[in-house]
Amino acid sequence: MIAGRFGQRQPSTAQRSLRASEAQWFLDPRAAEPVLFWFVSRTMPAPPSIPHVCVALGFARRAELLAAARREWEEGETFFEFRLDYLENPEAGIEAIARFAGQHPECLIIATCRRAANHGRFQGDIEQQIRILQAAARAGARAIDLEIESAAAARGRLEDLRASAWLILSYHNFENTPALEAVFNRMARLPADAYKLATTARKPSDMQRALALARSHPRQRMVVFTMGEIGLPARILTPAFGALFTYAAPCEAEGTAPGQISAHQLRHLYRVERLSRETRIYGVIADPVGHSISPAVHNRAFQSRRIDAVYLPFLVAPTHLSDFMKLAAALPVSGFSVTIPHKQRILHCLDAVEPLARRIGAVNTVWKKAGKWRGANADADGVLVPLGKRLRLSHASVLLAGNGGAARSAAFALTDAGAKVAITGRNLQRVRALAKACGAEALSREQAVSRRFDAVVHATSLGMFPHVDECFFEDVIPADLVFDMVYNPLETRLIRRAREQGKQVILGLEMFLEQAARQFEIWTGEPAPRAAMQKAAEEALARG
Numbered sequence: 001m002i003a004g005r006f007g008q009r010q011p012s013t014a015q016r017s018l019r020a021s022e023a024q025w026f027l028d029p030r031a032a033e034p035v036l037f038w039f040v041s042r043t044m045p046a047p048p049s050i051p052h053v054c055v056a057l058g059f060a061r062r063a064e065l066l067a068a069a070r071r072e073w074e075e076g077e078t079f080f081e082f083r084l085d086y087l088e089n090p091e092a093g094i095e096a097i098a099r100f101a102g103q104h105p106e107c108l109i110i111a112t113c114r115r116a117a118n119h120g121r122f123q124g125d126i127e128q129q130i131r132i133l134q135a136a137a138r139a140g141a142r143a144i145d146l147e148i149e150s151a152a153a154a155r156g157r158l159e160d161l162r163a164s165a166w167l168i169l170s171y172h173n174f175e176n177t178p179a180l181e182a183v184f185n186r187m188a189r190l191p192a193d194a195y196k197l198a199t200t201a202r203k204p205s206d207m208q209r210a211l212a213l214a215r216s217h218p219r220q221r222m223v224v225f226t227m228g229e230i231g232l233p234a235r236i237l238t239p240a241f242g243a244l245f246t247y248a249a250p251c252e253a254e255g256t257a258p259g260q261i262s263a264h265q266l267r268h269l270y271r272v273e274r275l276s277r278e279t280r281i282y283g284v285i286a287d288p289v290g291h292s293i294s295p296a297v298h299n300r301a302f303q304s305r306r307i308d309a310v311y312l313p314f315l316v317a318p319t320h321l322s323d324f325m326k327l328a329a330a331l332p333v334s335g336f337s338v339t340i341p342h343k344q345r346i347l348h349c350l351d352a353v354e355p356l357a358r359r360i361g362a363v364n365t366v367w368k369k370a371g372k373w374r375g376a377n378a379d380a381d382g383v384l385v386p387l388g389k390r391l392r393l394s395h396a397s398v399l400l401a402g403n404g405g406a407a408r409s410a411a412f413a414l415t416d417a418g419a420k421v422a423i424t425g426r427n428l429q430r431v432r433a434l435a436k437a438c439g440a441e442a443l444s445r446e447q448a449v450s451r452r453f454d455a456v457v458h459a460t461s462l463g464m465f466p467h468v469d470e471c472f473f474e475d476v477i478p479a480d481l482v483f484d485m486v487y488n489p490l491e492t493r494l495i496r497r498a499r500e501q502g503k504q505v506i507l508g509l510e511m512f513l514e515q516a517a518r519q520f521e522i523w524t525g526e527p528a529p530r531a532a533m534q535k536a537a538e539e540a541l542a543r544g
Contacts, residue, residue: 051079052239052273053263054110056247058086058256062096068250069100077263078106081247082141083256084113084132085122094135101140110168111136112145119172126150130157137165143193145170151190158191168223170196174258177206177226180213184222194221194244198257201231203320204327210234211331214242215277227258229290233283233312235259236266237331240275269299270310282523283312284337285324290315291465291488293540294337294516300536301520304529309334316342325349325373335367335523337516338375340461343405350375360412361437362405365519376522379409382515383457383483384417386506390481391454394418399448399479400440401472402459403430406485410457411438424448425460448478455481463492477501487512490541509537 055072057080059065065087069080080100084093090113097109113132114120122129133144143166151158151169161167169192171183177199187195201207207226211234214224224243226234238246248263249255266272284294290313298311316324318341328336338346343362347353350363351372357363363375387393396419400410403425411434414421421440425431428444435442443451456479462470464486471493482498487508498505516537517528 050108050244051077052245053077053248053266054079054081054245055250055263056081056083056256056260057250058083059253060086060088062087062089062092065093065096066100068253071252072250072263073104073107075251075264076267078104079108079245081110081112081145081256082136084111084136085115085120086256090122090124090132091135094132094139097136097141098139108143109141110143110145111141111165114145114147115150118147118149119174120147126154130154130161133161134164137161141165143168145196147172148187148190151192155190162191162193166193168192168194168196170198173199174227176200176202177209180209180224181216184213184217188220194223196223198224199226199231200228200258201226201234202228204230204314204316204324205330207231207234208327208330211237211241214238218242229259230315232259232261233314235261236270236272236310236312237275237281239272240277240279246272269296270312271299271303274308275310276308278308280307280309280334281312281331282309282335282337283314283333284339285314285316285321285342286339287315287317287341289313292339293488293512293537296536296540297513297516297533298337298520301516301529301533304532305524305526307524307526309524318342318345321345321349332368335365335519337519338364338366340405344408346375349373356380356412356416360408362408364405364409364515365522367523377409378515378518378522379406379511380413381518382511383410383413383485385514386510387414387455387457387481387483388417390504390506396420396454398422399424399443399451399453399456400459401425401448401456403427403434404459404461407459408434408438410459410485411435411440414457415439422448422451422453449473449476451478453479455479455483458482458484458486458494461486463489463494465489469493471497473497477503480504481506483511484508485511487537488541490538509534509541513537 055077057065057068082093082097084090087093111133113122113129115122137144145168148169148171169187210224210226214222222243225238225246235246248266249260251262251264284292292313295311295313302309321342343364346363352374354376357375357377360377363377365376365378367374398414398419398421400423415438422443423431423435423440424443424445432442458472460472462472465488468489477498481504483506484492484494485508486492495505513534517530520528
């Protein structure tokens with residue numbers, strides 16, 4: 001199928017040589033402007049050089065759809081899905097396809113008109129759906145997506161559809177990820193040019209099953225990924241595992257399925273087109289994880305050092321840690337950062353833990369060596385290095401606020417460095433237990449604010465995005481140097497309050513970058529590109 005504005009696009013010499021029975025020219029009288037179509041009445045070949053990223057466009061109005069497509073095209077995208085079922089009048093999408101294909105003949109367009117009964121928005125019946133898709137193909141769509149439910153009900157029409165465009169049969173499961181091999185085998189009984197399986201990841205290992213399907217059928221034309229925030233890493237990795245492409249959201253609008261991120265992120269943050277089966281996989285495990293700037297920082301570091309690696313955000317619920325370890329072994333993952341709420345639980349999943357991390361009882365850095373999972377705690381460096389630039393720690397008094405994994409790292413690192421440490425927090429029982437473990441003094445919040453210290457180190461989640469209005473100290477901060485481990489937002493309410501009180505401050509970003517550099521060096525054995533990492537972190541925080 002080739003479409004263009006009349007007089008602008010003519011068939012190639014090879015196209016002209018087709019037998020008269022195979023090709024014909026005709027003018028669509030319904031078009032708002034003259035659009036000339038060239039129709040090939042045979043099964044369409046796969047579009048050449050399919051890009052790794054297809055931008056899914058779902059808008060209520062044709063003008064919005066075209067404006068979004070043009071914006072993405074200006075950013076360098078050439079592969080689009082036009083969701084006709086999102087339009088108030090789906091048939092208006094046919095003219096939108098004709099107009100855009102005529103103006104941008106180098107672009108590939110998938111036309112989709114999913115019925116409401118199958119998780120789409122089109123209210124018509126299957127016959128109307130097929131008619132709209134055929135018209136979309138005549139208008140210039142190189143491929144059409146038909147859900148498996150409609151395909152099964154209209155099996156006799158599939159070859160006609162394949163004669164007009166590349167036919168993708170799609171399966172969607174918005175509840176879970178079932179046995180995918182069985183689903184694919186049922187789908188493969190129907191004729192198509194490609195098969196799309198989109199399921200919902202409820203736990204990390206669901207991603208492995210989706211990626212394994214793509215990997216085990218390298219000669220099949222297949223699009224496989226998992227939806228939802230848990231399934232995001234599989235969306236990024238699926239082309240490297242053998243899938244034809246993955247889907248993205250437009251930059252300035254929401255996606256058409258849960259978990260879609262922008263094409264700009266896929267290409268520039270995760271470099272999806274450069275990923276392969278040889279690419280080393282790293283990431284961060286957390287709950288929540290969407291706010292993390294670690295992917296921006298570590299991916300920039302890999303790019304700066306020209307290392308074939310990618311760093312991904314893994315949403316791992318507290319009950320899914322062991323399931324994630326199964327995924328990590330299967331992909332395989334080469335290493336990962338650990339943050340809330342897994343820093344202490346992760347110790348039970350590791351084969352070897354560095355002595356300091358064992359004493360702290362928390363790990364934030366994991367890597368695989370000689371087939372064994374190993375753990376360390378880079379938070380200690382993140383605390384000692386920034387404070388050591390401003391204080392002589394062996395003679396300093398430090399108030400530590402907190403009793404979780406980050407606080408434990410700071411407590412043991414500071415006491416080992418010779419500082420006189422006092423600990424306070426919201427849970428006095430846990431404060432006392434931590435103080436006893438590391439040889440520090442336990443204080444209630446009231447006792448802490450009545451004393452004076454050389455430095456305060458804040459190691460709770462108060463003030464962290466999205467709870468940016470919270471602050472551990474309600475009034476006077478009992479030290480002249482204030483170190484807030486929270487780095488998102490860059491300037492917390494505690495830091496603002498400290499500045500107002502004329503105190504010296506250490507931003508959480510300084511700690512974050514120090515421990516991130518240590519992680520990079522553990523994983524790669526190379527010096528961390530600190531300037532590049534800092535710039536990436538600042539840009540990520542500025543974007544919010």
